[in-house]
Amino acid sequence: MDALPQPYYSTKHGDAYLGDSKEILATGAFDGAADLIMTSPPFALRRKKQYGNVDADQYVAWFMEFASLFHRVLKPRGSLVIDIGGSWNPGEPTRSLYHYELLIELCRIPGHKFYLSQEFFWYNPARLPSPAEWVTVRRERVKDAVNCVWWLSKEPHPKADNRRVLRPYSESMRELLRRGYKAQLRPSGHDISTKFGKDNQGAIPPNLLEFANTESNSRYLRACRQAGLAPNPARYPHGLPEFFIKFLTDPGDLVLDPFAGSNVTGESSERLGRKWVAIELVEEYLKGSRFRFEEFCVGDWVDSSGQKMFIITDPDGRYTTAPKRRPNSGRSKGSNRAKSIMKVSAERNS
């Protein structure tokens, strides 16, 4: 593939492409453009999911084909955030090291290595105990409820600001701020200065992020069911991409997901006012992901109070609807906005 294909669908802020991200990124269309690559690649799983997960022993070699492209696509102060689950070795209760091997390899690539800015851990309290044999039958292991999230960067000081992801203070911290803090030595010997008593509008979050992944009746899932489309089986919760998008980008920045699945990354970016690019190999997943954007997809038909309407954007870029008519009818010939809002292909509306 030499030229960038037409997007499968577009919204005000983003474009979703159908295809192999290796080929699409190799067109060079996004070189040096992305502030953040936020993604969850297929993991190396013992029991393979529907989209051809790679075996643990081939995983690093498989991923490396993408790594140099990711490096090329990122701006100098951009970040690559990879959500990656662990895996058990076949036939015994021991863990594969594949995701650690990947991390080490990414930080070693000659000429375009990444830095490990920080490792995060996503704790999903709703995770079911598995594999059953080791966890619930033989009781030799506990349930694995944490994914590693590698935050990598091209340079040691990527764009980042933890003030954008502060957590509400605990009740005891609020009480302490109300009463005033008396500086004293901690049991560890650390001298906690009076600065500790300053109200910073929230607590700095830890690198352990807790999000339950329990989506069962969202608009996305309902719409997939109605349309007879299989939802992506490995979706992450919105909280995960939202955290990194807020932490590592500014409004208007570009977020790219090369393994987009149901495009949670695109939806989070759209809501946060970031531009986005999503690439997905499996058409069924990309088709279903459009349902996340019903309220965003310019050019789509919607049923508004029983009347078929077109979603358009007004001159200020706000979403609105117009009565059903052919895309450019009733508009001046020179209206580029009218043309650009009709980027969604006729195929998508069928």
Ligand SMILES: C[S@@+](CC[C@H](N)C(=O)[O-])C[C@H]1O[C@@H](n2cnc3c(N)ncnc32)[C@H](O)[C@@H]1O
């Ligand atoms: C773990 S899922 C991503 C799920 C996504 N984060 C979500 O929340 O819906 C990984 C996705 O990568 C896609 N994929 C695998 N190889 C790909 C490739 N070479 N190019 C683009 N997408 C690919 C798979 O089809 C799968 O949907």
